[in-house]
Amino acid sequence: xxxxxxxxxxxxxxxxxxxxxxxxxxxxxxxxxxxxxxxxxxxxxxxxxxxxxxxxxxxxxxxxxxxxxxxxxxxxxxxxxxxxxxxxxxxxxxxxxxxxxxxxxxxxxxxxxxxxxxxxxxxxxxxxxxxxxxxxxxxxxxxxxxxxxxxxxxxxxxxxxxxxxxxxxxxxxxx
Numbered sequence: 463x464x465x466x467x468x469x470x471x472x473x474x475x476x477x478x479x480x481x482x483x484x485x486x487x488x489x490x491x492x493x494x495x496x497x498x499x500x501x502x503x504x505x506x507x508x509x510x511x512x513x514x515x516x517x518x519x520x521x522x523x524x525x526x527x528x529x530x531x532x533x534x535x536x537x538x539x540x541x542x543x544x545x546x547x548x549x550x551x552x553x554x555x556x557x558x559x560x561x562x563x564x565x566x567x568x569x570x571x572x573x574x575x576x577x578x579x580x581x582x583x584x585x586x587x588x589x590x591x592x593x594x595x596x597x598x599x600x601x602x603x604x605x606x607x608x609x610x611x612x613x614x615x616x617x618x619x620x621x622x623x624x625x626x627x628x629x630x631x632x633x634x635x636x637x
Contacts, residue, residue: 483602494534497562515552
């Protein structure tokens with residue numbers, strides 16, 4: 463669910479995930495903004511090291527602040543990395559200016575494995591009651607067509623995602 467959000471004022475936020483396929487093509491995050499950001503949104507994919515996002519940075523990607531909305535929306539970043547199946551990795555959104563910042567939408571349950579940092583170098587795991595699950599999607603195969611239900615918003619309880627992948631298309635009828 464994406465019913466709440468956390469501002470990226472002076473904090474960097476990270477969400478851990480376990481890779482299930484070798485190829486990581488894209489990552490989508492559900493983000494919005496408050497105020498008037500003037501710097502781009504930065505997403506990093508980092509290897510897990512001792513249960514923290516302190517391993518090697520595999521990819522750093524920026525999105526223009528002009529491509530985001532205040533109410534939140536799915537924003538996709540091209541990744542194009544080969545990862546080790548079963549290993550943990552981290553999706554990180556870099557912190558920025560207070561008052562003119564981005565917000566990463568999340569659930570409100572105390573069950574996620576996330577971390578925070580004030581500088582992007584020294585990290586601490588979030589603890590009860592703030593172990594949120596930040597909203598993100600990672601595509602392990604390059605999607606040809608993604609179908610999202612109409613009316614999907616930040617208040618939608620369950621996002622249903624159907625993706626048709628290249629290897630699933632065997633004839634023109636399926637397209």
